Amino acid sequence: MEAARVYRKSTDRRREILDATIGALAEHGYTGATFERIRENAQLSSTRMISYHFADKAALMAAVVETVVTDAAAQMVPAMGREETLRGKLAAYIRSNLRYLADNRAAARAVIEVISNAPRADSSLREDTSALLLALLLTQGQEAGELRDFDAAVVARSIRATIDAFATRMPEGQAATLRAIDEIVALYDRATRPEGH
Secondary structure, eight states, X not given: OHHHHHHHHHHHHHHHHHHHHHHHHHHHHHHHOOHHHHHHHHTOSXXXXXXXXXXXXXXHHHHHHHHHHHHHHHHHXXXXXXXXXXXXXXXXXXXXXXXXXXXXXXXXXXXXXXHHHSOHHHHHHHHHHHHHHHHHHHHHHXXXXXXXXXXXXXXXXXXXXXXXXXXXXXXXXXXXXXXXXHXXXXXXXXXXXXXXX
């Protein structure tokens, strides 16, 4: 029982550091997200607490991206699971991803800061993996006859680029944001559905 409490405290502290890092990245950018600034945000007694959980800044930034992706997936996967058609799953994928970004603007800005400043190879790998998984969904939709014939890889990259652009240029205000999300979902529904549907 004691070991479980220690582990829980350790994971809680780790998450506090990650949340403080997200705040620092969103407010001050990649270069401004220093360990000292993160320490202040997390109200830690020393930056050594950060080093205890993360080997260096690169490891911390990688953990930020992983955390945000995991948090987004926690919303996206159930939303997609509620849809019975692959066309519906595509719409849910786009809508839930955009809604997560809109509801977590600091996290969206933080990831953009990390990816924009990460080594090119690492950034490209993350983008390619995300687009590849989406392309698989599109291909399944085509095979089921729910989506028209198109290059799945090209359309997947287009959707990912639109989502990434939304993260940096989303409208202010809930009503405008929801309208923009509806427009993006409708755009890709029209672009991918079969003729006559």
